[in-house]
Amino acid sequence: MKEYHLIITDLILFVLIYFISQAISMIFPGGIKESTTKKGNVRLVESQKSFKHVMVSIYVLSISIVFLSAEYILEQIVGGANLSKYIKEFFICDELYIDGWIIFWFFALCVYFSEYLIRSIYHKREKTFPISRLLMTIIRSVFFYIAIMWILHFVLKWSPTHMVVSTTVILAIGGYSLKSVTNDLFAGVFLHMSRSLLPSDWVSFPTKNIEGEVLSTNWRETRVRTSGGHIYILPNSFITAQVFHNLSWPNTKRRHNLYFTVNYKSSPDDVEKALLKSAYDQPEILKEPKPPKVMIKEFIEYGIKYNLEFWSDTYYSRSSLEGKVNRLAWEEFQRLDIKLPRVLWVYMGTNNK
Incomplete structure (x- = not known):
């Protein structure tokens, strides 16, 4: 009974160290909010999270050394005879547990630091990290599981066979009882393995009228932020069952089509000149892969319908860009005396009394 009491005391101490480390990490490097991240800075958020994991590991190791040295420090200050036996029991840990704890967090520090280093290299090169957060979490979990098994067997001298069997049974029961959650997990894995x-x-x-930037993915859900700042939380199983359009593939260059209808009295050459000038005056509009061009779309009852076609790599803010082009087009129409058609709707009928 006494042995179990000491194990629980050691466990409380280790948990306390971990939570203190997490609390300090909220001060430095601080909290990270995906919802306030600017467009295009999602890669930076992932690097910041990796750095936070590195700092938590460093804090755990540092605080562990301080706590485990606390008994010696208190004896020097207060005197060994004056120390309560409860204080001694709290700060005195089994050497095997201490070794296992230190080895695990040193291993975690190496894993997190390696991930942070690689992510930083990709971020500086403005490239997306090839492994999603979900897959990275699974990979880390496998590494940590192997490390725990190694510590149990070679450091604590425990037989890991029982723990492997217990883990298998727990996973089987949990997978069956949480079938929907398991579906989301595997859907997320397949989704990110295909890099879709x-x-x-x-x-x-399109079917849900949702468009935005992918903020994050985890074992259950994907978060998408629209241009209006709304954040949609979509289950991974929902995404794999939908037809969606990745507007970042194979690059961010996308074509815009704006339609203008003018009366038949306006010269097509003047209309083309006005529309092209409104497009070329916008620095966001690309000259490649194709320069802006104007085409007659169709002839309708009250005018000629023109199509202004141009390309940009800021499709996510197309409303603002297209609004600027429309405004400049109107100014050019006024300057060249190009008239827009006036449509009069006349309703005719009989007045039955």
Whole structure:
């Protein structure tokens, strides 16, 4: 009974160290909010989270050394005879547990630091990290599971066979009882293995009228932020069952089509000149892969319908860009005396009394 009491005391101490480390990490490097991230900075958020994991590991190791040295420090200050036996029991840990705890967090520090280093390299090169957060979490979990098994067997001298069997049974029962959650997990894994959807991608779900930037993905859900600042939380199983458009594939260049209807008295050459000038005056509009061009779309009853076609790599803010082009087009129409058609709707009928 006494042995179990000491194990619980050691466990409380280790948990306390971990939570203190987490609290300090909220001060430095501080909290990270995906919802306030600016467009295109999702990659930076992932690097910041990796750095936070690194700092938590460093805090755990540092605080562990301080706590485990507390008994010696208190003896020097107060005197060994004056120390309560409860204080001694709280700060005195089994050497095997201490070794296992330190080894695990040193291993975690190496894993997190390696991930942070690689993510930083990709971020500086303005490239998306090839492994999604979900897959990275699974990979880390596998590494940590192997590390725990190794510590149990070689450090604590426990037989990991029982723990492997117990883990298998727990996973089987949990997988059956949480079938929907398991579906989301595997859907997310397959989704990210195919690299169909990654953080910072701009995606559109036509059937649900949702379009926005992918903020993050985890074992259950994907978060998408629209241009209006709304955040949609979509289950991974929902995404894999939908037809969606990744507007970041193969690059961010997209074509815009604006339609203008003018009366038959206006010369097509003047209309083309006005529309092209309104497009070329916008620095966001690309000259490649194709320069802006104007085409006659169709002849309708009250005028000629023109199509202004141009390309940009800021499709996510197309409303603002297209609004600027429309405004400049109107100014050019006024300057060249190009008239827009006036449509009069006349309703005719009989007045039955």
